[in-house]
Structure formats: C-alpha cells, structure tokens
Amino acid sequence: MRKNLFLLISVLTIFSTLLVACGPTEAPTEAPTEAATEAATEAATEAATEAATEAPSKYHQAPMLDSMDLPPVDERVSDEPMVVPVVESIGEYGGTWHTMTWWDEAGNFLMTIYDPPIRWKADYSGYEPGLLVKMPEWSDDGKTITMTFRKGLKWSDGEPFTTADLKFWWEDMALNEDVGFNQVPWWAHNLDGTTPITMEFPDDVTWVLKFDSPQYIMPYILAQGFWEWRPLMKPAHFLKQFHPDYNAEATYDELDIKDRFWQTPGYPCLMAWCLEEYKAGESWTWTRNPYYWKVDEEGNQLPYIDTVEIEMVEDEEVRLLNTAQGKYDMAFRATTNPTDIPFLTEQAEAGDFHIQPGWMNGAGAWPGWIINMDYHEEQEYDPTTETEEAVEIRELLRDKNFRKGLSVALNREHLIDVVWEGFAEAKNFTISPQSPHFASPEGQELFKEWAEADAEYDPDEAMAYFDAAGFVDADGDGWRDLPSGKPFTLIIDQGDWGGEKVCIESNEVYKQDLEAVGVKVLINDLIGQPDWGIRGDNGLFMLRNTHASELDLWTYPDWIFPLRGAGEGTRAFPMQGAYYSSGGSLGWPAEGPALKLQQLYDQGKQLPTVEERDKIIWEAVRVYIEEGPFVIGAAGDQPMPVVIKNNVHNVPEFGVLGPWAPGSPGNTYPEQYWIEQ
Structure with missing residues (x-):
C-alpha cells in the first residue's frame, strides 16, 4: 500500500509555503533599521544600568567570549551588521551541535556556513544582501557592476576584510597561471568565453566588475551555496606567507594545501564558525567567530551555538542508525532517502528527536x-x-x-x-x-x-x-x-x-x-x-x-x-x-x-x-x-528526512535540500538555531 500520508502533508506544506513565497516575505535587513537599532540600544542601556559595572553597549556577546582578550563587541560586529530575524524566539547562547558528513571536504557542513556577498532568502523567493550592505548597482548600459561591502567587516582573527583581499585573489591567484588550483571562474569572462573581465578595487568596500556586454546575472552567481564564493574568500594577510610571490621559500603546492580552510585550523574566516581542529578522515571542530557580523533583533551577536562537532561517516547505513539513536542534534543529510521516514518516526521518541516537517528534496x-x-x-x-x-x-x-x-x-x-x-x-x-x-x-x-x-x-x-x-x-x-x-x-x-x-x-x-x-x-x-x-x-x-x-x-x-x-x-x-x-x-x-x-x-x-x-x-x-x-x-520532489533533537529551536518548517544554489540549510540562517541547555 502506498505510504502517501507523509507525502500529502509535505506537499500541502510546500503548496502553502509557495503561496506565501510569491508575495512579500520577511527578510533580514541590510543594516539595523532605526527601530531595531533603538530597541537594541535601549535594551543594552537598561542592562548596563542594572549591572552598573560596564558602559552601555549596543550589542551583546556569548559568555564563552567573556574571558578572551577581545575588543568590545560593538567594535567586532562591523559598522553595519546584518540583523537576522529569528524563526521562533530569541535564543540562548551555548551548546555543541553534533552532526556528521561523508565528504572529506566537510561538504554538507559547507552548505551550512553560507555567507556569500549576496544570499538566497530563507523562503527561496529570491536574493538579498549578505556581506554586501546593499544589492549591486549596474551602469546604464549594464556592463559595469558595482558591489559595496559592509563597513568594518573583519576576519575571525580580527584583521580587516577589505577589497584588498579580493584584489589578492584576482591578481595573485586567479590570473596567476602558476596557481593551477584557483583559476579565473567561468562567470568572470567576457562574451567570447576566454578573455577575463576587468576588476577594479577603488576603496576598501567597493568592488567594480566591467564586462564587454550587458551582464545582469553575475552577482547572483556568487550566491550559489559555497561553490562560487569559496574560491574568492582569500584572507590575503594569512595566505601571502605561503605564496611564492611574497615568500621566496614558499611553493604553490604548499599554498594549495594551506588554502583549504576546511582542513587548515586557524584559517581566518568570515562565517559563523571557523575551523579549530581537524583530524583527517575522522572529525572537524568548528568554533564561534568572535568577529561575526550578524546580530539578532535584540542586538545579540550571533551565532547562538558555541561549537560544531562533525564526524566523518561514509557508510549511509551507519549514518541512519546513528541518527535513529539520537546521536546528532541536527541532521539535514544524514539520510536522503524518504523511505527511511517510517523507521525514523518509530525511533523518534526513544531518540528524543522529531522529523522536521516541510523539508523537501526539490528534485525535478x-x-x-x-x-x-x-x-x-x-x-x-x-x-x-x-x-x-x-x-x-x-x-x-x-x-x-x-x-x-x-x-x-x-x-x-x-x-x-x-x-x-x-x-x-x-x-x-x-x-x-x-x-x-x-x-x-x-x-x-x-x-x-x-x-x-x-x-x-x-x-x-x-x-x-x-x-x-x-x-x-x-x-x-x-x-x-x-x-x-x-x-x-x-x-x-x-x-x-x-x-x-x-x-x-x-x-x-x-x-x-x-x-x-x-x-x-x-x-x-x-x-x-x-x-x-x-x-x-x-x-x-x-x-x-x-x-x-x-x-x-x-x-x-x-x-x-x-x-x-x-x-x-x-x-x-x-x-x-x-x-x-x-x-x-x-x-x-x-x-x-x-x-x-x-x-x-x-x-x-x-x-x-x-x-x-x-x-x-x-x-x-x-x-x-x-x-x-x-x-x-x-x-x-520527494520529502527529505530532516532530523532535529527536541531541545533545538529556530529550524524553519520549510526547506529544499536538493539544489546546490541556495546552500540549504545555510540560507535559513543556522547562526540563529539554538540549543536549549
């Protein structure tokens, strides 16, 4: 007999969600609105008055950062932080997110730390600014694209992120024929398909791309999961020490290895969590970025979760059994087979988890x-x-x-x-x-x-x-x-x-x-x-x-x-x-x-x-x-068995995991997921 009950529920959920997606939807603002800024300021001021031990602050940080020698959080979140709306509630700081992968590049987690210049909206209805402070601007003839980044962005080690980093990628990596592992991307060519476009970097936050014909697609290509932005995300101050043009003792082979941020602990990053420990073929430990540039609506610096622990599990049956036993706090791709849904449903109570409704494969x-x-x-x-x-x-x-x-x-x-x-x-x-x-x-x-x-x-x-x-x-x-x-x-x-x-x-x-x-x-x-x-x-x-x-x-x-x-x-x-x-x-x-x-x-x-x-x-x-x-x-369009522990909050009841472009679940703001302690 057909097991269509779950499918029917999923389809109805998708249908209702799509109707909403066709109209206006709530989305993160490019920078704090006056109301959000005033609310955050008032909340911070009240807290400081009550404590009477510290100066008023517009933003708040996770307790795990209190003992670290860091600049004030107001100086770390950038001058123009993104304000992220929460799905259910303002979260609690802390906790470790236990999950898994089967790719040696921690691939499915890279679909979680999703922070390109332009990003997919959480409802999949289109695009919005990410690292950019506003959407790109085009010249009248459509041949020149200008992108403006948020002011004051910093790498996770506190060094400024500026367009000098992009210039390093373009001139010293992409256009350098000796760097075989990072060449000019397919979208950065003129209409003939072979001639690279012109890039300019007039100041710290402005990136200009010039094509020989109108090009209204390119900025959105950077929103493709981690595929297209990852090769551009180069901390020049870190990588120059491994680049032969800046260090005569360096080699391009060494540069290739050190440039793998998913395998190089201490690699400066712009995402919510950065790599702290890597055991080849076994596990990854990612910890919060103290310079992360997003806050919630009450001025709390994100992410809520302190640490992400990922184990390497290549065998799909083992991943399924681990998931059924409640080993993972959130598992978006532990199993991709909808026929596992009945088995996981039977194990949900004992494993203290539930299958999140409304998540689909999105298969055509x-x-x-x-x-x-x-x-x-x-x-x-x-x-x-x-x-x-x-x-x-x-x-x-x-x-x-x-x-x-x-x-x-x-x-x-x-x-x-x-x-x-x-x-x-x-x-x-x-x-x-x-x-x-x-x-x-x-x-x-x-x-x-x-x-x-x-x-x-x-x-x-x-x-x-x-x-x-x-x-x-x-x-x-x-x-x-x-x-x-x-x-x-x-x-x-x-x-x-x-x-x-x-x-x-x-x-x-x-x-x-x-x-x-x-x-x-x-x-x-x-x-x-x-x-x-x-x-x-x-x-x-x-x-x-x-x-x-x-x-x-x-x-x-x-x-x-x-x-x-x-x-x-x-x-x-x-x-x-x-x-x-x-x-x-x-x-x-x-x-x-x-x-x-x-x-x-x-x-x-x-x-x-x-x-x-x-x-x-x-x-x-x-x-x-x-x-x-x-x-x-x-x-x-099969349903996907997304498994969430019962003490995890702010995971939306709609998502599409099959397509690569939106970087799901990254487009749903995992930095606002939180674990009830």
Whole structure:
C-alpha cells in the first residue's frame, strides 16, 4: 500500500509555503533599521544600568567570549551588521551541535556556513544582501557592476576584510597561471568565453566588475551555496606567507594545501564558525567567530551555538542508525532517502528527536537518465576516423521520436512503488518545483506542462515512436535494430548520482520496461569506477543516471543551457557545451536545440529585470517540451528526512535540500538555531 500520508502533508506544506513565497516575505535587513537599532540600544542601556559595572553597549556577546582578550563587541560586529530575524524566539547562547558528513571536504557542513556577498532568502523567493550592505548597482548600459561591502567587516582573527583581499585573489591567484588550483571562474569572462573581465578595487568596500556586454546575472552567481564564493574568500594577510610571490621559500603546492580552510585550523574566516581542529578522515571542530557580523533583533551577536562537532561517516547505513539513536542534534543529510521516514518516526521518541516537517528534496528528476545528444566513441574525438555505427547511434539519440519512445516506455508509477515505496510523484524531468522562475500562475501552468510532457506510460505509443524513428526489429530476433539494420544495444551507464541504491533499483525497472517494447539494454555498472567520470566528461555515454534539481537557471544553468562540457557541466550536450565554454577550442559547434538554448542564455543575461529573464527561461523550457526530452525523469520532489533533537529551536518548517544554489540549510540562517541547555 502506498505510504502517501507523509507525502500529502509535505506537499500541502510546500503548496502553502509557495503561496506565501510569491508575495512579500520577511527578510533580514541590510543594516539595523532605526527601530531595531533603538530597541537594541535601549535594551543594552537598561542592562548596563542594572549591572552598573560596564558602559552601555549596543550589542551583546556569548559568555564563552567573556574571558578572551577581545575588543568590545560593538567594535567586532562591523559598522553595519546584518540583523537576522529569528524563526521562533530569541535564543540562548551555548551548546555543541553534533552532526556528521561523508565528504572529506566537510561538504554538507559547507552548505551550512553560507555567507556569500549576496544570499538566497530563507523562503527561496529570491536574493538579498549578505556581506554586501546593499544589492549591486549596474551602469546604464549594464556592463559595469558595482558591489559595496559592509563597513568594518573583519576576519575571525580580527584583521580587516577589505577589497584588498579580493584584489589578492584576482591578481595573485586567479590570473596567476602558476596557481593551477584557483583559476579565473567561468562567470568572470567576457562574451567570447576566454578573455577575463576587468576588476577594479577603488576603496576598501567597493568592488567594480566591467564586462564587454550587458551582464545582469553575475552577482547572483556568487550566491550559489559555497561553490562560487569559496574560491574568492582569500584572507590575503594569512595566505601571502605561503605564496611564492611574497615568500621566496614558499611553493604553490604548499599554498594549495594551506588554502583549504576546511582542513587548515586557524584559517581566518568570515562565517559563523571557523575551523579549530581537524583530524583527517575522522572529525572537524568548528568554533564561534568572535568577529561575526550578524546580530539578532535584540542586538545579540550571533551565532547562538558555541561549537560544531562533525564526524566523518561514509557508510549511509551507519549514518541512519546513528541518527535513529539520537546521536546528532541536527541532521539535514544524514539520510536522503524518504523511505527511511517510517523507521525514523518509530525511533523518534526513544531518540528524543522529531522529523522536521516541510523539508523537501526539490528534485525535478529523481531518478533520471541523461540522453547524450553528442554521443561518440573515442575520448580524443576525430571525425575522420569515427565509425559509421557511432554516427548512426548519435543520430538515433538525437531523433525526437526515439527519445519520446524512451520516455513513454517507462512505467513511472511502478518505479515509484519499487524504489520509493510511494514517497514520490510521477513526472518527467524538470528543475525544482520551488523555483521562483515559475512562481506566477502562468509560470506554474508551464511547469505543469513540462512535468507532464511524455510522462504517461504507454508502451503502444512507445513502439509507434520507435517505428517512426526507423528503430525496428529488422532481423526478427525480437530486438529493435539501428535504421541501417545493424544490431543495437542501449547502454545505460550506472553511477550513484542520486544514491547507489536508487540508481541500481531504478535501472532494473527501466531495463524491464524498455525490453518489453523491444529495446535491448545493457546496464554498465560504473559505481566507484574512474570510467564514470571519463565517459561522462567526454560524451562517451548513451544514457547515464542523474538526479536533477535546481532553483535558478541563470546562476546554475547546466540543467537547461548547454554552456559547459566536462565535469560539473556535463549534461545532454557535453561537446556542444564544451565548445561554448572554451570559445571554440574544444568540442563541437552548437546546432539545433543546443544553439537555441545558448542564444537564449546570452540574451537573458543581458536583460535587467527578473520578469524579462523569467520569460527567457520559459522559452528555453518550451524548447525542452517541443524538441525534447533530453533527460528522462521518473519522479520528483520527494520529502527529505530532516532530523532535529527536541531541545533545538529556530529550524524553519520549510526547506529544499536538493539544489546546490541556495546552500540549504545555510540560507535559513543556522547562526540563529539554538540549543536549549
């Protein structure tokens, strides 16, 4: 029997939250408002009068800082601190947040210490200033972007954070060809895709970026979790001692190692907690930043929690058991499988925790299969030696009838029963349902059409589509052959993108469905194998497993716009994307739908308003509906088992953990979470 009760509750929660998200929402102010400042001042003055032992203070600090030799808290929170609204209540200082990770870079915790210049709002409805004191400003022609940081920001060791740190990153790291681990990011190129833009640093708080064409997207790219801001976050006063340009005895290899703030205790940081202790492969200890630049509405310097202890647990079953036993105070990604919800619910009372309602994966396709529109057989592609069979397979994969047949041959409802035990909704590939691109009624209608396109299980229609593509059984052996009559086997590269168990079970279901309509299938198990990356990066696969989720297609465009090739950008057009990102030195020139999509992205990033850019997104989605599918999706928007101890407060009842861009739960202000002592 389907276990849809929890899913129904989650969906209703999401629906109501999205309705709220479409309208005005409460968000942190860029700097203390007059009312907030007056309230904080009055509260501080009253406390000082009662104590009669210290001068009036506008702000307050955690007790653990009282014994430290530090400047007054008023001097440490910056001249223009961000005021963060609390979810439930003003918190208590203290406590240790026990949690876990399975990435050697403490990856899922880096999604918690989320403090870029511009940040996602907690309700996912858009952006707001973070380290910046106000939103960026554009020149009249849209080619120059000016960003202004809060005055008085300091690194965790008390040294000023200024644009000199960004200048060090740009001139001594990004533009330095000897620093191979930190190069010019993809967004910092002009329209040709290869020439770096111009950056200027006129004073301590002003950062100016100059492009050769209008560019209204770039600042929001920095809001992408920890992906895009992390490479820029360079404390020059600390790193210069390891940089060969400033220390003749230093090496670039040493600089690479010391620049890893998640592995270097004492590395100055700008986040709520900074690394104090690191045991490779075992644990991390992060402690509060005494110079953190955020306060609550009563003038209390954040964070509330003193320390974060993270243990390394690679085995998912062990993480699940630890979570069920109440070992973690907050666990956002200890398990990502909604089928674990019933088990965790049974253990909640004994473990003194609860499953926080309203947290979703945000998946647009989980599981999904990317169809390679640029299939070829050789890593070093040479069109003069390419086999006729490889060309024919690529043409078949590019045939819309063939791809539609692959989609309607899939029995999504059956797959959901087998893989998700009912905890999902059948749909085709999309991005995250919570995306603000589709918040309007017109946008939601288009999103619904996209999700439903070619998603109805119909094996007879699948066979008709295959017949129309010339993909028929030419020799009577029961298997469909290439249009030339040559035998064909559809190879599905099996990885663990979206979870090993999910991929294995989903591939078996899909294989059975395809074989039922005459498609011979081979599952190429590449879990844990180098060939998974090699075949994906170089466009050597036919189909491959995927998990698709994203909120903003301008800042994380790869799911729709083929702008990059190998690595993170590998999707349905790996070679045509590589051509775009390399300025024509790699890959193949774009044509057909890929060219349309690249042109739409170039057009959209030059438009100054959200409304104009959303309409470009809708045009791109229309390409996917009318000329796709390019990715096969089976299900989406599953609930996520977020486990919170009962003495933890201020965790919101809505969140989206699948997409990388918003850095969840970081966008929900973990610095205002607190532990009741």
